[in-house]
Amino acid sequence: MATEERLVLSPEARADVIAVYLSSAGFSPRVTYQADHACIETEVPESVSANSWRELLKLLETADWFGLHSSESGLTAWAGFSKGTPATIAFVRGHGHQL
Known part of the structure; x- marks a missing residue:
């Protein structure tokens, strides 16, 4: 039986x-x-x-949670990566739910 290796990255x-x-x-x-x-933000x-x-x-x-923030200065996209629950590259995450 073949096994699939997955790279686990830190947040x-x-x-x-x-x-x-x-x-x-x-x-x-x-x-x-x-x-x-860890958090990442970018202006849109x-x-x-x-x-x-x-x-x-x-x-x-691909983040553990993400969203968009709208203000008078424009739209900002953001994503968070929890240090408590490492994820693998192959998993797709989002909307605050872990798969």
């Missing part, structure tokens, strides 16, 4: 990987590290393309 590494992908998609992410989680420009929206949502769904 910090997961946030850093997402930041690289967001940067390559044209966003300007900011990563912060807290005692119990008004002129974002449909393709960039899809890429952004695809990346956000």
Whole structure:
């Protein structure tokens, strides 16, 4: 029987990987590290393309939780990575629920 190995990344590494992908998609992410989680935020420009929206949502769904914040200054996408529950790259997470 074949076994499948999965790479387990720390929350910090997961946030850093997402930041690289967001940067390559044209966003300007900011990563912060807290005692119990890592967080990434990026401003979403008004002129974002449909393709960039899809890429952004695809990346956000890999987080333990994510969302969008709207204010007078614009739209900010954010994602959190819990230090208490490591995830594997193959798992898709989001909406505050773990699979």
